[in-house]
Amino acid sequence: MLYLHETHRVAGRQAAEFEALFRDEWMPTLGVSNSARLVWYLNHAMGSGPSYQVVTVTAVQDGGAWEELATRMAAGDLRDLCQRIDTCRYESVGKLLTPVPWSALQEVVFDEVPSDGRTHELSLYMQDTGWPDAPLDDYIDLWNDDYWAIMQRVPAEHRLLEIIGCFAVAHGTGIRPEAILMQKIMNPELLGHLLTDTREYDPTTWPGSYMAKGLELRDQWESKLLRTSSWSPLW
Amino acid sequence: MLFVRELHSVVGRRAKDFEAAFRQGWMPALAEGDDARLLWYLDLAHGSGLSYRVVTVTAVADGRAWERLAQRVQTGDLRAWARDLDRLQHRSAAQILAPLPWSPAVASLADVPTTGTEHEAVLYMEDTMWPYPGRLDDYVEAAGKVYAPALSADGAQMQMHVQLALRTMPGAGRSPEVVLVQRLGSVPRLVGLLTTDIPDEITGPGSWMHAALELRDQWRSRLLRTATWSPLW
Numbered sequence: 001m002l003y004l005h006e007t008h009r010v011a012g013r014q015a016a017e018f019e020a021l022f023r024d025e026w027m028p029t030l031g032v033s034n035s036a037r038l039v040w041y042l043n044h045a046m047g048s049g050p051s052y053q054v055v056t057v058t059a060v061q062d063g064g065a066w067e068e069l070a071t072r073m074a075a076g077d078l079r080d081l082c083q084r085i086d087t088c089r090y091e092s093v094g095k096l097l098t099p100v101p102w103s104a105l106q107e108v109v110f111d112e113v114p115s116d117g118r119t120h121e122l123s124l125y126m127q128d129t130g131w132p133d134a135p136l137d138d139y140i141d142l143w144n145d146d147y148w149a150i151m152q153r154v155p156a157e158h159r160l161l162e163i164i165g166c167f168a169v170a171h172g173t174g175i176r177p178e179a180i181l182m183q184k185i186m187n188p189e190l191l192g193h194l195l196t197d198t199r200e201y202d203p204t205t206w207p208g209s210y211m212a213k214g215l216e217l218r219d220q221w222e223s224k225l226l227r228t229s230s231w232s233p234l235w
Numbered sequence: 236m237l238f239v240r241e242l243h244s245v246v247g248r249r250a251k252d253f254e255a256a257f258r259q260g261w262m263p264a265l266a267e268g269d270d271a272r273l274l275w276y277l278d279l280a281h282g283s284g285l286s287y288r289v290v291t292v293t294a295v296a297d298g299r300a301w302e303r304l305a306q307r308v309q310t311g312d313l314r315a316w317a318r319d320l321d322r323l324q325h326r327s328a329a330q331i332l333a334p335l336p337w338s339p340a341v342a343s344l345a346d347v348p349t350t351g352t353e354h355e356a357v358l359y360m361e362d363t364m365w366p367y368p369g370r371l372d373d374y375v376e377a378a379g380k381v382y383a384p385a386l387s388a389d390g391a392q393m394q395m396h397v398q399l400a401l402r403t404m405p406g407a408g409r410s411p412e413v414v415l416v417q418r419l420g421s422v423p424r425l426v427g428l429l430t431t432d433i434p435d436e437i438t439g440p441g442s443w444m445h446a447a448l449e450l451r452d453q454w455r456s457r458l459l460r461t462a463t464w465s466p467l468w
Contacts, residue, residue: 002302004405004406005406006405006406011368058406060406062298062299062302063297063298063299063300063301063302063303063305064297064298064299064302065298066298066302066406067237067297067298067299067301068298069405070298070333070404070405070406073405074333074402074404079372082405083369083371083372084369086368086369086371086410086411087368087369088368089368090368091365091368091409091410091411092405092409092410093408093409093410094405094406094407094408094409094410095406095407095408096305096406096407098305098309131326133325134321135318135321135322136317136318136321137314137318168309170302170305170309171239171304171305171308171309171317171329172239172241172293172301172304172305172329172330172331172407173329173330173331173406173407173408174328174329174330174407174408175326175327175328175329176317176321176326176327176329177321177326178326
């Protein structure tokens with residue numbers, strides 16, 4: 001399964017219209033097919049980064065289903081909808097993601113993904129995108145062996161987040177080397193602690209720690225705090 | 236047919252190794268099957284932009300063929316090759332492109348050379364355009380009707396020929412975005428373009444340059460030179 005990840009720079013005055021097009025047209029249209037489903041609709045939390053930025057993730061069965069969806073968007077039944085979406089944003093940047101072997105999220109069962117816009121509470125995600133200066137595989141292994149494994153040993157009530165999925169960018173669709181973690185914030189209070197933590201995780205003060213070890217493989221990453229809409233199929 | 240375009244930021248001291256990885260690794264590895272072929276290996280001409288940048292264009296038969304190629308890179312027989320390449324480049328930025336309705340076609344994959352036969356180096360101008368929101372289709376249509384035919388017409392300023400006209404596919408790059416791969420027929424005319432003001436008849440009312448401002452005003456041109464072994468040139 002592939003995950004079509006898009007970051008949209010939305011026209012602020014048309015933000016509600018943009019969201020409605022995804023909720024009322026994109027999601028239900030895909031919902032009657034066997035090839036694709038909208039799975040996440042996420043707003044970049046204002047106050048933590050760029051304004052009016054939306055991340056959507058659409059699951060597609062395989063490469064053939066993606067090509068079919070792209071053709072529908074360019075010249076088929078989705079063309080008109082895509083044109084209207086285009087008028088509500090400045091641009092979008094997309095990539096296709098594949099789950100790494102140890103990712104909790106591998107495939108979604110389409111029949112279990114709601115596409116009727118049912119509402120629920122909001123969730124906050126931390127999307128981490130990392131660009132190692134070492135081979136990509138080594139970086140993904142570090143995430144599993146030194147980050148996720150350690151985090152899982154923390155009692156649930158003290159755990160900041162859960163890794164929902166870990167992805168690599170499929171060849172030809174974005175940056176290499178790049179990998180992405182989709183992490184659900186389980187305890188917003190702990191997020192507050194993280195944001196106000198003044199410790200510096202340099203190798204001399206934290207030898208052997210994940211943060212110090214990580215510097216051997218990368219020092220460039222970006223965290224985005226993304227909040228699901230109240231109707232996002234996954235949340 | 237789909238096209239995987241990659242812009243590589245190459246480690247300068249490893250530039251020869253990087254080129255060899257494509258010439259002796261990627262190109263023959265793809266030639267073993269029917270899914271994909273390396274089409275172009277292009278160096279961004281020094282003196283015209285960023286240093287040590289290489290553009291590669293790989294054709295894949297369709298979406299399923301692309302997915303098989305991606306799996307070879309991620310977990311299959313090309314994984315070690317990709318891992319080695321990670322040490323030869325700082326990074327690469329890639330997109331997958333689909334041909335516009337009026338794009339010239341590439342010969343069938345089976346006809347693309349894979350032997351690395353030497354030939355002269357040829358200069359290309361790769362243009363990437365970002366139409367205004369909601370104007371992508373209008374731009375594509377106008378470029379096909381007006382721009383492309385005028386490029387290579389008798390007496391044209393540039394003597395340039397569109398080899399491929401492409402749009403970035405959703406989920407594989409930036410949108411809206413159009414890419415033109417154009418072969419330069421005359422270097423002196425390029426130098427003329429670079430050293431003189433564009434005349435009013437090219438930019439004034441009634442011209443393509445003028446009319447197209449209704450559809451876009453942001454684009455980027457890259458001057459790319461084929462390697463002497465690039466399958467297409």
